Amino acid sequence: MTAPKRLPPWHEHFRLPSGRELLIRPIRPEDAGPIQGAFNLLGPEEIRQRFLYALxxxxxxxxxxxxxxxxxxxxxxVAAEPLPPGEALVGAVARASIVPRTREAEYAILVSHFIAGQGLGRHLMRKLVKWARSKKLDRLYGDVLDSNQPMLQLAASLGFKRMREHDSNGLVRVVLDLNDGP
Known part of the structure; x- marks a missing residue:
């Protein structure tokens, strides 16, 4: 009996409750085209909630x-169809970026409404937290529209604390202290 094929780091199969199978993996240069093409499938509210303005x-x-x-x-x-990069439709993107000269990273997640509400955002957020901890960072934060209740609820359920910024224009900063427990 052969052992199951081992996936590279940060790769995993993820089955949505709907039965759809996705591959979560690091973004690849070949994903640029499919991501750009899939942008047209997003609704105006999805774009505004992720980019914080109409794009x-x-x-x-x-x-x-x-x-x-x-x-x-x-x-x-990315969470994509289990096809080669460049061919796979990308349904979600999660990213974190270390803020220069700090021990903090800013995150952003966009999950298409076609697959939202099935636990993928939570799963991707946990992956971002794991990466930030592996980098020995102190904090992970994101700026969220105060009207984006699903993201605010998700962040709160994972231990993020709300901090309203001065002159926030409807934004709430959610912050996770990475030095607090697991």
């Missing part, structure tokens, strides 16, 4: 930048 298109330059994270300071995962 009409994801330019090739933006997609290129997103799909080429600096391995020293950035981490980005």
């Amino acid at each position: 009409k298109e994801l330019t090739p330059e933006m997609a290129q930048r997103l799909s080429h994270p600096d391995p020293q300071t950035e981490f980005a995962l």
